[in-house]
Amino acid sequence: MIMRTIIPTGTTRRTGTRMTDTALLTLSQWMSPSFPLGSFAYSHGLEQAVSEGAVHDGASMERWLDAVLRFGGGWSDAVILSVVLRGAEPHEMADFAAALAPTQERWIETRDQGAAFARTVRDIAGLDVEDAAIPVVVGVAARTLDLPVETVLMLYLSSFASNLVSAGVRFIPLGQSDGQSVLSRLHPVIAQIAQTASCASLDDLATSAFAGDVASARHEDLDVRIFKT
Incomplete structure (x- = not known):
């Protein structure tokens, strides 16, 4: 007699696939955006750029974000994030991230969101993650998911860009569809940045978005502010 195993619709034979799917959902x-980081309160200097007229519509916001x-x-x-995912020492990278912040507000932004992320994953997943800049904290936590580095980077950068688009939609203002x-x-x-950064080292780390850095510094003295940064 031939025994047959019936696999219910929607399930999979491969435990590894189920584990990967769960990790991706996590x-x-x-x-x-619903994860409690308080990211809605930060504009990464975009509020200053809008106030000065450098960003005033969808096209200019796209250039700025690009x-x-x-x-x-x-x-x-x-x-x-990439080097942490690939095994870099978290404390060393936390110090590096702090030194790399170009302005006080940018340090506040990455520090506070990193602390909020660490606190939440400790509470909901019991992970031993210390407070640090957000790319360091996400990297340490995401090591437990065993996902491809490029995948983690794409979702992180998408979240980063989405938050700034949301800030632009609220402050320019810009329509939801345009955003x-x-x-x-x-x-x-x-996708391109994630692919390149997935195999990058600290020797590849350099920034040249000077207008964004200046906007962040000038935002510290903006008289009326909606966003913290």
Whole structure:
């Protein structure tokens, strides 16, 4: 008699696949706007750029975000996250990230969101993660997921860009559809940066988004502010 195993619809024979799917869902939760980081309060200097008129519509916001992703905080965060995922010592990288912050507000932004992320993953997952800059904390936590480095980087950068698009939608103001169109056009940029950073070293780390850094510094003295940074 031939015995047959019936696999219910929607299940899989491969435990490894189920584990990967669960890990991807976990990372998606961590990178979700609903994850309690307080990221809605930070604009990465975008508020200053809008106040000065440098960013005033979808096209100018896309150019600004493209530069930040390729040459500013997006690239530096991606490299730090990548090297942590690949085994770099977290305390050393935490000190490096602190030294790399170009302004006081940018340090506050990465420090506070990193602390909020660490606190939440300690509470919900019991992970032993210390407070640090957010790319360091995410890297340490994501090591437990055993996902490809490039995948983690893409979701991190997508979350980073999404938060800034949301800030632009609220402050320019920009329509929701226009904001999502900007984010969609940035997907190839995000994928390219993730691919490059996935095998980068600290020797590849350099930034040249000077206008964004100056906007962050000038934001410290902005008279009326909606965002912390």
